Amino acid sequence: MDGAQRVAFYRQMVRIRTYEETIRANYHADKTPAWDIGAGLVPGEMHLSAGQEPVAVGLCAHLRDDDAITGPHRPHHLALAKGVDMKRMTAEIYGRVDGLGRGRGGHMHLFDPSQHFSCSGIIAEGMPVAVGQALAFSRKGTDAVAVAVAGEGAANQGAFHEALNLASLWKLPVVFVIEDNDWAISVPRPSSTSISSNAPRAAAYGMPGERVEGNDVEAIHDACGRAVSRARAGDGPTLLEIHTVRLWGHFEGDAQAYRGEELAVAESHDPIPAYEAKLRADGLLDDASVAAAKADAQAEVDAAVAFALASPVPDPSTLSDYVFA
Amino acid sequence: MTMTETEAPAVRRLSTAKALSEGIALEMERDPSVFVMGEDVGAYGGIFGSTGGLLEQFGPTRIIDTPISETGFIGAGIGAATEGLRPVVELMFVDFFGVCFDQIYNHMAKIHFESGGNVAVPMVLMMAVGGGYNDAAQHSQCLWASFAHMPGMKVVVPSNPYDAKGLMISAIRDDGPVIYMFHKGVMGLPWMAKNPRSIGPVPEEAYEVPIGKAAVVHPGTDVTVVTVSLSVQHCQDVAEKLDGEGISAEVIDLRSLVPLDREAVLTSVAKTGRLLVVDEDYKSFGLSGELAATIAEQDPSMLRAPFARVTYPDVPVPYARSLEQAALPGRERIEAAIRSLVRA
Numbered sequence: 237m238d239g240a241q242r243v244a245f246y247r248q249m250v251r252i253r254t255y256e257e258t259i260r261a262n263y264h265a266d267k268t269p270a271w272d273i274g275a276g277l278v279p280g281e282m283h284l285s286a287g288q289e290p291v292a293v294g295l296c297a298h299l300r301d302d303d304a305i306t307g308p309h310r311p312h313h314l315a316l317a318k319g320v321d322m323k324r325m326t327a328e329i330y331g332r333v334d335g336l337g338r339g340r341g342g343h344m345h346l347f348d349p350s351q352h353f354s355c356s357g358i359i360a361e362g363m364p365v366a367v368g369q370a371l372a373f374s375r376k377g378t379d380a381v382a383v384a385v386a387g388e389g390a391a392n393q394g395a396f397h398e399a400l401n402l403a404s405l406w407k408l409p410v411v412f413v414i415e416d417n418d419w420a421i422s423v424p425r426p427s428s429t430s431i432s433s434n435a436p437r438a439a440a441y442g443m444p445g446e447r448v449e450g451n452d453v454e455a456i457h458d459a460c461g462r463a464v465s466r467a468r469a470g471d472g473p474t475l476l477e478i479h480t481v482r483l484w485g486h487f488e489g490d491a492q493a494y495r496g497e498e499l500a501v502a503e504s505h506d507p508i509p510a511y512e513a514k515l516r517a518d519g520l521l522d523d524a525s526v527a528a529a530k531a532d533a534q535a536e537v538d539a540a541v542a543f544a545l546a547s548p549v550p551d552p553s554t555l556s557d558y559v560f561a
Numbered sequence: 562m563t564m565t566e567t568e569a570p571a572v573r574r575l576s577t578a579k580a581l582s583e584g585i586a587l588e589m590e591r592d593p594s595v596f597v598m599g600e601d602v603g604a605y606g607g608i609f610g611s612t613g614g615l616l617e618q619f620g621p622t623r624i625i626d627t628p629i630s631e632t633g634f635i636g637a638g639i640g641a642a643t644e645g646l647r648p649v650v651e652l653m654f655v656d657f658f659g660v661c662f663d664q665i666y667n668h669m670a671k672i673h674f675e676s677g678g679n680v681a682v683p684m685v686l687m688m689a690v691g692g693g694y695n696d697a698a699q700h701s702q703c704l705w706a707s708f709a710h711m712p713g714m715k716v717v718v719p720s721n722p723y724d725a726k727g728l729m730i731s732a733i734r735d736d737g738p739v740i741y742m743f744h745k746g747v748m749g750l751p752w753m754a755k756n757p758r759s760i761g762p763v764p765e766e767a768y769e770v771p772i773g774k775a776a777v778v779h780p781g782t783d784v785t786v787v788t789v790s791l792s793v794q795h796c797q798d799v800a801e802k803l804d805g806e807g808i809s810a811e812v813i814d815l816r817s818l819v820p821l822d823r824e825a826v827l828t829s830v831a832k833t834g835r836l837l838v839v840d841e842d843y844k845s846f847g848l849s850g851e852l853a854a855t856i857a858e859q860d861p862s863m864l865r866a867p868f869a870r871v872t873y874p875d876v877p878v879p880y881a882r883s884l885e886q887a888a889l890p891g892r893e894r895i896e897a898a899i900r901s902l903v904r905a
């Protein structure tokens with residue numbers, strides 16, 4: 237892999253992390269003195285993706301604007317890596333009229349048709365939708381692919397199994413990506429899943445399955461490349477499971493008492509400093525380029541937040557808009 | 562005997578969440594066939610605190626964290642119930658019923674009927690409902706009318722700690738399936754804005770609150786206000802405020818939709834001649850329409866003012882606060898509706 241691409245991966249991961257850190261800070265900033273989930277400029281549940289950037293970056297490097305992603309309740313990293321407009325996404329998270337969904341959707345319901353990006357707060361329910369997008373792409377004769385992303389907890393939901401079977405039966409251009417961050421809220425993977433890797437489940441549906449360890453953006457990029465090429469070539473779906481890490485709580489405000497000592501171990505596996513060290517050792521990054529990556533990211537994120545704050549809140553008289561087409 | 566020992570014991574006050582989990586714990590102590598399963602009911606204690614402390618007390622064979630497989634574990638609850646256990650199963654949010662409704666309404670609710678009464682399903686399916694904290698379209702609905710519409714399930718909707726405990730105990734002891742819907746806003750959670758009514762006196766011992774019996778939570782003479790769940794608290798607040806102005810509202814907490822205590826509503830309306838229904842569920846085809854029909858079938862001349870309702874409009878729950886607050890049946894809308902009813 238050439239150096240420029242590796243630096244681009246690093247910068248994209250820093251961009252996503254900066255976004256999540258900023259949303260996190262802003263989310264908590266005005267929930268004082270008593271923390272109230274419904275208070276502040278960004279209220280409601282907030283599921284952030286810190287630690288999972290390598291999945292989004294390694295995957296989306298293979299995707300074009302006309303490829304689709306259906307994401308889960310933890311969608312920001314995927315949206316940003318896919319190319320969803322940061323300003324309009326942020327305005328949606330702030331519930332403003334210039335948001336992707338004009339303030340109706342919120343952070344679990346981001347829809348960007350120009351990027352064929354969507355997500356849902358109902359576990360695994362985006363997976364059949366990706367199958368349908370792939371069906372449309374193949375009917376239209378394009379070589380676009382659809383990617384369904386969900387957590388390891390979602391792989392025990394019926395919709396996951398039905399979607400895999402359909403995609404394989406109809407030989408559709410779908411890539412199923414399971415982000416295994418070891419946890420589904422407070423339930424550790426061994427308490428929810430009878431096998432330690434989802435790769436063998438692919439065989440049950442007649443498709444290749446692969447588990448990627450290490451949370452390494454380059455290894456993830458390789459595996460996603462094989463799966464996306466296979467789909468684009470018309471050879472059918474693939475199931476990838478990527479072992480990643482959830483650095484923060486399930487949602488903001490989660491005290492994570494259930495994680496015990498595992499939390500410190502997880503925190504020591506932050507993929508961004510690890511990748512930075514690698515690129516420094518290879519002479520691709522230095523203090524100046526690292527600082528520039530962070531400053532550029534912060535400037536872009538600050539501009540997005542400013543855009544959101546400048547946008548009006550929806551007028552209550554428009555409450556009934558968009559219920560029907 | 563010291564002075565402190567002769568004093569009346571201080572009234573113990575609990576949050577609704579604590580009262581609810583205490584109700585489960587008391588039944589689990591009494592009856593070894595009772596067990597709990599659902600997502601994050603163990604170490605987490607339920608996302609909204611409904612099972613707090615139960616894992617520590619009863620261990621993981623009776624407090625079971627499940628995979629995210631609602632059809633699987635709700636169906637398993639049904640099977641366990643038909644074989645004589647008494648499962649308390651949690652569906653984390655009512656909004657997720659879409660992934661598992663077949664088990665609920667084609668199986669849990671119908672087995673007793675289909676078997677000619679020969680197979681009982683003594684099971685509680687509890688779930689969080691309601692909005693008001695900007696959790697948007699898939700995590701804020703009430704949907705109780707959707708369950709109440711389908712025969713075979715009792716539907717319980719507590720508004721306060723005392724009822725939450727007593728109704729849970731009644732639900733567990735019931736020989737048929739009970740849907741137990743707790744509004745996040747009545748749970749008294751430390752991390753969500755709350756009405757002080759979400760923390761209240763709760764006796765330590767086990768007691769039942771009968772399912773199907775409404776409570777008059779604020780007596781009055783000018784207008785009958787019928788409601789459930791978090792809206793009860795809002796209506797009590799408004800009624801207390803209006804007392805000071807000589808407007809006397811009678812607030813009825815139905816406490817369950819199925820069975821529906823129509824008698825309590827008719828008795829009150831016979832006295833007041835005015836009916837307002839306050840409902841956080843969607844407006845159409847729901848509780849408010851059912852109560853209007855109840856009056857119409859009995860005697861429309863009971864009403865000296867047109868029937869009125871303050872409900873959630875037929876719109877998915879929006880994320881933006883400006884929109885959600887306008888849609889919710891809040892105190893201002895309730896107060897305005899009562900004022901215009903008593904003028905009519």
Ligand SMILES: Cc1ncc(C[n+]2csc(CCOP(=O)(O)OP(=O)(O)O)c2C)c(N)n1
Pocket residue numbers: 308309310357358359386387388389390391417419420421482486600629631653657660
């Ligand atoms: C059908 C359904 N059941 C339960 C939930 C509640 N819920 C939200 S996120 C979550 C855990 C998801 O775990 P995983 O799929 O591993 O994704 P992660 O949060 O780890 O990214 C649960 C149980 C839901 N949103 N939808």
Ligand SMILES: [Mg+2]
Pocket residue numbers: 387388389415416417418419420421
């Ligand atoms: Mg997970």
